Amino acid sequence: MAGPLLRVEGLTVRFGGLVAVNDVHFTVDDGELLGIIGPNGAGKTTMFNAVAGAVRPTSGTIRIGDELVSGKPPERVARLGIARTFQSVRLFKAMTVAENVTLSASTVCPSMAAARARADEVAELLGMTALQQIRVEELPLADQKKVEIARALALRPKLLLLDEMMSGLNQSETRDIIGVIKQLNGDGLTTIVIEHVLRVIMELSHRVLVLDHGVQIAEGPPRDVMRDPRVVEAYLGRSAAQNLGEPA
């Protein structure tokens, strides 16, 4: 494929008077892992929503390959190869793991049997075969997050959007999920990760994009971005100041 996999140009999302995302430009190359950081309310999730078709951009375009994504409804965007997970887990609670993943797989599979096979395949990849027949609301949070990943993967996405996978997880669960993300990306799956835990972003990302109040304030390799004074001010300002014992 020539050019980047995802191309976002001049993306603006406005809710009434609030500009949640303001003229954001970026691209993601095939196989890349892009990290997106920013303080609360920076517009990260809104941007995900726009890329996934859940929110219609006020202006700007989003393309995957040569296909225009912006303006299409979510079920079409899913078919174009963009899959996502949510910070607050949004599984179909009353359904089993297998049902959740099979429903998603059926979007890209010709038959129920093929969708079931795809669900089994994804479950095996994530080491969740034993959980298949359990209702998701009975699973612990860490497993529910993995089911979200499984459900997204079942769509055979070209691009995976992961929204704060680590929130609410402990150290070892976080390690586990990081391992999964690395493995998937290592197998060539282009991924965008939104994350609050900077350690995770530093470890995972090839490149980092920083948003603040809907504006893109920095972009580049993780180490460079972390040294950028605008980023320190916007994102780390308060906690850095607290660490130094200075008044905020």
Next chain:
Amino acid sequence: MTTLVQTLVSGILVGGLYGLFSSGLTLIFGITRVINFAHGDFVTLGMYGAVLLFASAGLSPLIGIVPVAIISFVLGLIVYRVIVRRTLSVKGISAVDAQHGQLVLTLAVSILISNVLLMIFGPSPQAVQGVLPAVYDVFGVYIAQARLVSFVIALVVFLLLYLALQRTLYGKAIRATVDDRDMASMVGVDPDKVYAVSFSVGIMLTGVAGCVLATYYPVTPTTGAGFLIIAFVTVVMGGLGNVVGAFVAGLLVGIIQQVTAIYVAVDLQDVGLFLVFVLVLVLRPQGILSGRRASA
């Protein structure tokens, strides 16, 4: 004691049919969020379907459920495509305004159906007579064959619906949409298809309920109005969008009506129902089976 058993049995037998057409209403509401004011009239249509097939072709309503089901499904599809769909995603209109539109439109469908029926069949009650005439005496409890068979059919059709919701891909897509419609579309479920199928299936169940009801209940063009109220009460008692809840609540509604009719006064059977309904609203506003789906 015999009276009590008789009352309960009668209540359950009619309640199965309430349960069936109410599960149709709750399916439609759970998916499309459309409150279908024409729902009772689709029961009426099913009843007239049975009457017409019996009078013209001598077809028993038990066989008549097949053509009635097909015709009801197609009618549901037409009503969805032509009317309901237009109200679901109109740009620049708030959800509340869209809902007002739906109320007026489904009410219009209701008025249209009952008046067309009045035009064709006239105002006098019609019935399918003598199809299942037997009355069984089970230890002093009388069970009319027509009521028993109707109940069994309602139960079987409901179980088929339940199985379809659990096992088929459409069923899974429907359950996912009831739970979280935006998420469902993000995994590729086309909401328009799911809406169309659930609306049509909802109307189909309702038509079938009407068809078998006609074996013992006479029909007039306005019969549906009473069933509409019963369906609303049943759906709310069962938890909005909860299909199993609607069927169970249907049985309860049948029992409450019968108990009031026998032990208080026949004319007050709906008063008894509404009293219990108010109690349910106060004590368990989420529905009697405080289902997970009720919160969705």
